[in-house]
Amino acid sequence: MLTPQLKKTLDVIESYMIDSGGVSPSYDEIKDVMGLSSKSAVTRLVNALCERGFLRKKHRRSRSIEVIRPSRSDSAVLIECMSKIRDDPTLTRRDTCVLIDRALAQYARQASRA
Secondary structure, rough: OOOOHHHHHHHHHHHHHHHOOOOOHHHHHHHHOOOOOOOHHHHHHHHHHHHHEEEEEEOOOOOOEEEEOOOOOHHHHHHHHHHHHHHOOOOOHHHHHHHHHHHHHHHHHHHHHO
């Protein structure tokens, strides 16, 4: 699940990569396009997208952001989560979001090791 700002960040990165032939934007370029005041705000957004499994980046490398496309494994993670949610009527909306975020973060960690 993405917040509107995370969705906008992902859209900015994807459209930049399309326009530039696959080169990822710098944090300064993302900051300028999104109208943010600091690169630390971009860092938080990019890290949140990495934790949720939408991006991958190489640490200490410039322009190393990589968009991760959904695959069957992503679908399997979500289907498993949705089954848990369906089977437990006591889950609140917040619990549901946390459950999905944790599953996606786990998948992202496994994908980054591959």
